[in-house]
Amino acid sequence: MAQILTFLGKGGVGRTTIAIAAARRFANRGKRVLLAIQEAGPAPGLILGIVPGAEPQELIPNLKVVQLQATVLLERSWEEVKKLEAQYLRTPFFKEVFGQELGVLPGMDSALVLNAIREYDASGQYDVIVFDGVGDQATLRMLGMPEIASWYFRRFRKVFADSDLGKALSPFIQPISSAVLNVSWTEDIFNQPMAQQANNQLEQGKQAIADPNRVAAYLITTEDAGAIATAKYLWGAAQQVGLTVGGVIVNRATGDGAESEEFEPLPISRIPIQSINDWQPLIDALPDFDQASQAPRPIAVNVAERKVSLFLPGFDKKQVKLTQYGPEITVEAGDQRHNISLPSELSGKPVTGAKFQDSFLIISF
């Protein structure tokens, strides 16, 4: 299992440059590093000095770089889908469609890139994966996917099982499954092997993202007001997907560091403007990326006091909405909805109070 590191910040603040410097530093220190670049365009290649390809290639000793191309990843994943179908379906039909034909729909990039990182992580070939993603809300949606997708799974499974629709369909499930499937199928369509395998992967993804020693993000900003505001917003929004933010990097810093107080209590690293192609001063100015576990965690549950604390920096009370429509409580902030899966002692209990204090939303049951 690798340590996975990514960067959040406004476009143009130098995310790719910092990602390359971070990857170089880990490699210099003897770690086996993969730098995974999501951007399909030529800009990262200009900074790297080589054109990255769809397979990892060595940049310097210990450091490989790969460009995660959605078209290539989709073709590979399609082959996996066909294997699954050949295994489970009596009369495969996806086999008639070729991976080389498939266009990329919105959302596929994120699912494919997340899956590729999962596979590189599981390969055991890397100690560190530096993910140079889109760096904004899209990266948060991607990292939030395991948690949100498992919510959809859980919620709709229950609604379907309890529904008249589920009951209306159940007489047909057995005859259809024996006509179509190789394997025996229970009445619970969410409980068959393919669904379970998918669900296990989602659970593993959730656990990895919730563990700051496994996955952490750092904010990158310049001294520009828009860049600072965006970094602060992404800091809060990251908490909503359970992602720990370990620190802030102020790139091209010339001023007095007044922006530091915006990001209390995160450690701040200031990187002066440096000449191109001289990586060492940049590498030396980077923070220690192992400190993320000391940063505030997105969620803390205190069962004894019947309290849940959510860290939501940068938002005020009016920007956070707490609802309890469904079986779980939902926190809306930063154009994200976070359904909070509670331990059994608190699950299903009504909320008795909520207050917003020092960037924490504290919910009582």
Added chain:
Amino acid sequence: MAQILTFLGKGGVGRTTIAIAAARRFANRGKRVLLAIQEAGPAPGLILGIVPGAEPQELIPNLKVVQLQATVLLERSWEEVKKLEAQYLRTPFFKEVFGQELGVLPGMDSALVLNAIREYDASGQYDVIVFDGVGDQATLRMLGMPEIASWYFRRFRKVFADSDLGKALSPFIQPISSAVLNVSWTEDIFNQPMAQQANNQLEQGKQAIADPNRVAAYLITTEDAGAIATAKYLWGAAQQVGLTVGGVIVNRATGDGAESEEFEPLPISRIPIQSINDWQPLIDALPDFDQASQAPRPIAVNVAERKVSLFLPGFDKKQVKLTQYGPEITVEAGDQRHNISLPSELSGKPVTGAKFQDSFLIISF
């Protein structure tokens, strides 16, 4: 029907600023304008001077601004889904799930934003919609969605109908549909009213995006090499989703205009560095946004000569892949796959030759 305008370019080149200036110019000239901002963070508000909300609000006379928030749009769309289900399903079950609970998965942003623009367009309240989107590959995926989704629809419909799986399922479709649906259902599951309505919307979207008088993009760059390379890449990639690029805007221009030749034959507008809060010089330097119909079109079909020409600027021969695996030909470039739907005279015919000339891929049948 409104004229829809969007901007593509690397992060940090000033896309939002240019979008606001463009919207202001149209409004000054008496057009009813909607400026639709996709970014959820606070940065656009800093430039606008007001915090945009989820409902259009007036910025200056004739100009309204809206922030397209995925959580809000998802809640609204969910109500529509429930209405459809109430209409078609005998025993609705989505009604048990509340829009306020739903998290945002990757891809939903794009689908929801595209749908919101479609609705604002159809409302008849606006002459011009300026869409300030993510401005990169994600915006292209979004605008490519109608064409790619209708390809998936068409392709899988045929595969399913021809397959043993389709035949194995067909005895069950009638009994299930009468148990579950309010309406009678044919054996073709792709041919029922909900699917047809979705398909019609996709067709309308495809037609709008293919018409440069309805939808056009402009490239924004600075004189930075990375920004120029990214703009050029997005120019080529835009062709792959059928989007016409009308011109180039070089922001914060100080140099001699050497970058112009990279973008031949597009018209170039150079915008000098201007002081904040003085919109007029910026507005005056903008191009005439009605020229997009004179720009090279993504695709031209010549039935008499049995030739199809694809405009693919910025790519060389090695970066473009042409395949004919399925019933249509597929062009891969710019991390996009474009399945070319041909007129009946050429459809299904084998490709006899292909050459790359002056940024055009010319395919002969």
